[in-house]
Amino acid sequence: MKLNSFRKKSPWILHYNAGGCNGCDIEILACLAPKYDIERFGMINTGNPKQSDILLVTGPVTKRSRERLVEIYAQMPEPKVVVSCGSCASTGGIFRGMYNCEGGIDQYIPVDVYVCGCGARPEQIIDGVVQALAILEKKTKELEQSVRLKKEPVMEGGQLNRRNIAGEIIKLPGQ
Amino acid sequence: MNGLLVPVLLILFAPLLGGLAYGFERIIRARMQRRTGPPLLQPFYDFLKLADKRKMIVHSTHAFLGIMHFLSLWFALAVLFLGGDLILVIFLHLLSTSLLILSGYSTRSIFSHLGANRTAISVLAYEPVLILIAVSVFILTGSFDSASIFSYSQPLLFKMPLAFVALLMILPIKLKKSPFDVAEAHQEITGGVELEFSGIFFEAIYTAKWLDYVFCYTLVYLFGANNPFMGLALVIFAFLYVNALDNSSARVNYKQMLRFSLMVALPVAFINLLITILHLS
């Protein structure tokens, strides 16, 4: 029995701030508030990657937060989607080029939907999430790994050991 | 055989009932906050979605203990519905909570460990009161069986009002609702013991939460004894009370919870026991 259609009826969100200014975070939390109320779609803000389907990332990736971002992404069970909220998460935004900031999150994890805006509005965020749900419905349960910082998971006796699939920093050419 | 049919059906459909109760509660909570809230069948959508995730566990012992927590809670509910011994039922509930606590201790995760600590302390908070209520029931009806409550002449509420008050005091602790939800403090310890479960294994914990609702509200229903309408009215009252309290109060820390339970709820139950004994002679 195909249970795919139930994925869009109960999407659970994990919200992670990779190093931004909190503007988009406030807008995301406003979505949960009575005025926009995304709980009527069944969305709950779980604080926990193991129980969530959608990873909402705000803020650019910084040198400190890149490993943690990949760790959290690795601990989410497939099928999962990533929505990058705001221009910082997409391209670096106003922090692009700073010494501690590495730019958009798609250098490290595969992103499915980009929501633009500097201070992305709740309506835009909800729209982005709904588009992500359409993508989620079609995803399979194959292992999805990060783009960089990845280590192959070890196959031990019929099961995949993914305790260590967020690897160490790889030196990029030219750095 | 007829007398057995209703309890058996109730036992088999207990998760469904629990799911509906849980969904209803989410709607009530949303309406109290002037929001629309999810549809009524939302918990079942959650159930089916979780069944479709890639399976992931921390280690087998942890996942296995979570599943057994669910099964033993269902068994405790079964004994309650079949008219079993109240102290045995309380003991079985303690057993299922202890399986949850042990699963919390079995991983090397801080939040899980903290959640298990806090769940253990909340067991200390509500267990004595429940036992005292059960003993008061025994004094009144002459037997520990929950079946004998239904053959008692009056609803228990009229004979033991203080016991009902004590039960209402500890209901938030059992159901993990504010102000006594330290065990599952979502903002502090991200869910405590349920943290490390994922996918179908989280199913077990999630469904166990529904069964917990059925269990607690059945205990409330018992106070209405042989009058089903009274029982239902009490359940609805308790439901609204718990949700109103949840929505309007902040969380207290575990010391304050213990202090409240042992200095307020336990004396109330104790006074009720004394009064029941004195009245009976």
Add this chain to the structure above:
Amino acid sequence: MYLFVISLFIVPVIVSGLILLLPKAMSRMLVIATSVILSGISLYLFIALNEPYYFGIPHYMNDIITAADILLLLFFGWIAIRRKSWLVGIMTVLQLGALSYLITIMPVADGRQFMVDKLSTFMFLLINVISSIIAIYSLQYIDDENCSVFRKKYFLSILFWFIAVMNLVVSSDNLEYFFLFFELTTLASFLLIGFRKDEPSVKNALTALWMNQIGGLAILVAIFFNMYYGYGSATFTNLLAHSSAPGILLPLALLSVAALIKGAQMPFSKWLLGAMVAPTPVSALLHSSTMVKIAPFIILRLSPALKDTPVASVVIALTGFVFVAAAIAALSQDNFKRILAHSTIALLALMIMMGAVGSPVTIVAALTLIFFHGISKCMLFLNAGILEKLFHFKQASDMDKLAETGPFTSLVITIGFMSLLLPPFGAFIGKWFSIETMGTLALHQKLLGALVVTSIACGGALLSLLYFKVLGLLIARTGNQDVVKFEKSKPLYNGTMYILLALIIGSVLSFPFLMSNYFAPVASQTLGLSIAVAIEGWKLHIASMTLSIVPLLIAFFLLPVTILLGMFVRFKNVDRVKEYMCGEKISYSFSSFYFSTDKATPYFSIIGILFFVALLVIAVL
């Protein structure tokens, strides 16, 4: 019959002497052979004896016994002088004075100084079987200990001599003999606690000595009052025969005081806790399975007379309080043996409480508790010894690595702890006891009944908290390895563990049968009433109590079997993922939770002392 009983006294003494002389290999065989023989004899006696069996010893033995009494007290005096302990000195002087006065006024004892009834054979079984297992275990344990060869032999020989003394204690009727054997167990305790001869051992041995001497003094004063009120010779049977005479309360109260001190109830719990510095077989044998069981034994012997008296009420109130207090104190300990000691004190309080209530159901419950507690605590303490010798740690917080380095030991400790939580503990005892308390006390002491039920409920919850704490440490795994490999351990350790495991599992599975066929007859003979026991269908009926067995058996499968299966279950084809720590990569190690009870502990002692004073005052009034 006479031969068997006497052999239980004499064989251990002979063996104890032989061990000192024989070389090691032969003494090993001797110990194992003796263990089997003693267990066999006690089992036979338990099954075969039906009527109480009185016998006496020749008159000249009387003088020997009195001479032994005085010699013993002189030895205590010598210890007091040598160790410069004025407490021991004062107690010895008091005891010598009381004893000499009693000798002058006591009538010559008639022929029947010993009585072996079903209660005695029950205790025989417990003592001999458990002691045999511990003796076999100590063969290995004492080998690993750091002392001279002679001291190792000395240890084993004192152990066997102690077995003989315990057998004598539970079969003596005459109170003066009982006093002698009581003080001999104190002596054994003193010698064995001080075995390691370092500073804490010596100090704690002295504490044990003077506290138990207070108990001995209480027995002597009880004998005095027996004479004073003119009941005839000072025996248990005589006391029970005069149970409605005026003034009976004072001897009863004094004997209860002796029992409470031996059972390390507050405020006299310090000696038991200090005794944990002794080698582990000592802790297992003396201080959990056998010697401290003298306390409920005395109360059970006296229960027909003690029932429904004000003395019983004070004892019940005291032990109810100690149950809760010991459980609270146990939560503050980290040393594994101390946790077990506190839990022993709490359960002893429960046993004494049940003996003091004295109704058929509670006596059966007390016997069941004594039996199962003996086996479980023995197993747990022996494991504490294994932890000390093989894994080299004593603190409970180090146990979190045990699930992966020592799976078999962690399995056995888990079973031991759970046998304390499960049926027939847990639900049964609490329920039965609350019912019976309500039933018997509700007639004239309602407040007491309600308080007792509350204390049992609270104490039970606290003890469960304690078990969660320890079980949680035992079940912690890193998740890095999936396969369970049992560790290598010495054969004698493994052998004793297997025997104990078989005993526990067998007893738990057959407890309805045990309860109806073996414990209830003991209880009925002790009380002098007949108790109707029946098993019909799936329910067990004892006196007026019914218990449905099916849910309990299923509970038995759910809790322990779950935890044990949890060790072996593997989910195939499922990913293994890391724990959530907000994405950090650091690994953590955990301890457990502790409550500091320093503020409360002085209050516990004060309340305990108040209770003891109340006990004596009520007896006088």
